[in-house]
Amino acid sequence: MDRYQRQMMLPEIGVAGQQKLAAARVLVVGAGGLGATLLPQLVGAGVGFIRLCDDDEVALHNLHRQTLFTMQDIGYAKVERAQLALQQRNPEVELEAFRHALSGSDLPHILSDIDVVIDAADNFAVTYPLSDACLQASIPFISASVLGRQGYVGGFCGNAPSYRAVFPSLPSSAANCNTAGVMGPAVATLGAMQAQMALSVLLGLQPSPLGCVVNCDFVNWHFRQFRFDGAEEPEQAVPFIDQKQLAADDCVVELRGLEEAPESVAAKVERILPQALAQWQPPQDQRIVLVCASGIRAAKAAADLAQRGFTRLAILAARRP
Numbered sequence: 001m002d003r004y005q006r007q008m009m010l011p012e013i014g015v016a017g018q019q020k021l022a023a024a025r026v027l028v029v030g031a032g033g034l035g036a037t038l039l040p041q042l043v044g045a046g047v048g049f050i051r052l053c054d055d056d057e058v059a060l061h062n063l064h065r066q067t068l069f070t071m072q073d074i075g076y077a078k079v080e081r082a083q084l085a086l087q088q089r090n091p092e093v094e095l096e097a098f099r100h101a102l103s104g105s106d107l108p109h110i111l112s113d114i115d116v117v118i119d120a121a122d123n124f125a126v127t128y129p130l131s132d133a134c135l136q137a138s139i140p141f142i143s144a145s146v147l148g149r150q151g152y153v154g155g156f157c158g159n160a161p162s163y164r165a166v167f168p169s170l171p172s173s174a175a176n177c178n179t180a181g182v183m184g185p186a187v188a189t190l191g192a193m194q195a196q197m198a199l200s201v202l203l204g205l206q207p208s209p210l211g212c213v214v215n216c217d218f219v220n221w222h223f224r225q226f227r228f229d230g231a232e233e234p235e236q237a238v239p240f241i242d243q244k245q246l247a248a249d250d251c252v253v254e255l256r257g258l259e260e261a262p263e264s265v266a267a268k269v270e271r272i273l274p275q276a277l278a279q280w281q282p283p284q285d286q287r288i289v290l291v292c293a294s295g296i297r298a299a300k301a302a303a304d305l306a307q308r309g310f311t312r313l314a315i316l317a318a319r320r321p
Contacts, residue, residue, distance in 0.1 A: 003090070004046050017203050018046060022092075024202045025049040025113055029102050029130060030120030031078040032056065033182070034144055036068035037191030038120060038198075039082060043090045045199055050086075050093060053110060054079045054121075055101040065184035102126055103242035107133040116198050117157075119143035120191065124170050125295040125317035129240040131156055131163035135233075140201045140210055144190045149183050153193045154213035155201065165231035166213060170299035186218050238302045238313045240295065246316075251286040255297045256318075265291055265318050277301055287312040 001008060001018065008018050024047050028035055031054035042050060058066070058073040058081060066078075073081040079097040086095055102110065102121070107129065111117065117134050119127050122145050134141040140158030145151055156163045193216075197209040211229040215222070243265045246252065252269040254261065264271075272280050274297055282288055288310060290298035295317035302313045 003092075007045065012205055013203060020203055021046045021199070022048040025051070025115050026118060026198060026202075027051045027053070027110060027114045027116070028118045028120055029053045029126060030122065031068075031082045032062065032120065032122070033065040033184070033187035034120035034122060034146070034191040034194060035078075035082070036066040037188040038118060038195040039086055040068065040089060041192060041195035042198065043086045043093050043095075045195075046090070047093060047199075047202070049096070051096045051098065051110065051114065052079050052082060053098040053100070053102050054082075055099055065182065065187045067184070067188070102130070103244070104129050104240060105242050105244040111137060111139060114139060116140045116142065116201050118194055118198055120194065122146065123294075125240055125315075127163060128170075128295075132237065132239060134158075135162040135164075140198075142194050142197045142201070142209070144194050146187050146190045146216075147182060149186050149218040150216065151186060151190045152213055152215045153190050153197065155197050155209035155211065158201070158210045160208075160211035161228055161231040162233060164237050165233050166228050168234045168237075169303065170296055183218070186216070189216060189218075236306065236311060238299070238306070238315055241289065241314045241316055243316065243318075245314075246289060247287065249286055250289045250314075251283050252289045252291060252316075253301070255290060255292045255301060260293075261318065265316060274301055277304060282308075282310055287314060289314045289316055291316045291318050293318060 004018050007013050026047055028050060031052055056078050058069045058076055058078055060074055068082055068085055077099050079099045083095045083097045111133055117139055119130055127143055131141055134157040141156040143163055144153040200209050212227050215224045246266060252266045254264040254269040254271045255274055290301045292298045295315050298315040302315060
């Protein structure tokens with residue numbers, strides 16, 4: 001136990017708390033900027049089992065913020081290089097790596113025997129279905145997002161409301177660090193806060209971070225926290241699905257033009273650009289699956305169709321943003 005001596009000195013941890021961490025099973029989705037900070041923190045703290053899911057490879061432009069990686073990792077799968085680096089830090093921790101993008105049909109398997117889920121993907125097409133699944137399974141869900149020099153981190157589900165209860169609608173823009181930029185220390189700070197929230201949940205520390213969001217503004221140096229314990233779940237939440245979850249009788253609506261997506265997710269689709277949806281007469285007896293790249297356009301289209309009385313809707317993000 002010498003490795004964990006300094007944290008075991010805390011009365012709220014001690015031997016019993018360290019044993020809780022050793023028995024804990026955590027899912028981390030995303031091995032990028034957030035994951036590069038939170039993963040070493042979890043491994044250093046002695047979390048017994050970590051399942052890591054990411055489908056990306058290390059690139060040179062990652063290294064300013066994804067400090068878990070080095071020049072020698074460029075071109076290799078992030079989950080594989082992260083697994084190697086983390087095992088060198090603490091061989092007592094069991095690490096299970098999944099090299100693929102998380103999708104709806106994966107969730108029952110990927111969430112099996114998991115105590116806490118950490119969303120480090122910073123991708124709304126991942127966050128919403130993960131939160132939906134965690135809400136149904138009563139699994140605590142720690143999610144963060146950062147752009148530029150601003151971000152937030154929050155604890156959802158478990159015994160708290162879900163991500164949708166706080167953020168019922170997707171943003172109007174699909175801006176992310178690839179398109180709008182981000183500073184490495186801002187990402188690292190949010191990732192460290194995710195790790196602290198996850199450890200607090202696993203240890204049962206009070207007050208719980210579940211039901212709490214912390215906004216971090218490194219432009220104006222404002223840090224604000226609010227609780228949402230009493231937030232109500234949306235009455236109708238449009239689910240995210242993946243290609244494997246399409247049904248034969250779905251009405252698949254491709255919102256991207258041929259230039260953007262010459263091939264869609266199914267052999268038979270209706271191509272309707274968002275600006276033409278108002279004139280479209282949807283079928284009454286089919287589920288309408290709205291397809292775009294990030295889910296942003298599909299979510300807006302779903303909201304418009306819901307106002308027209310259509311409730312059998314789903315969103316399919318066909319490609320990572």
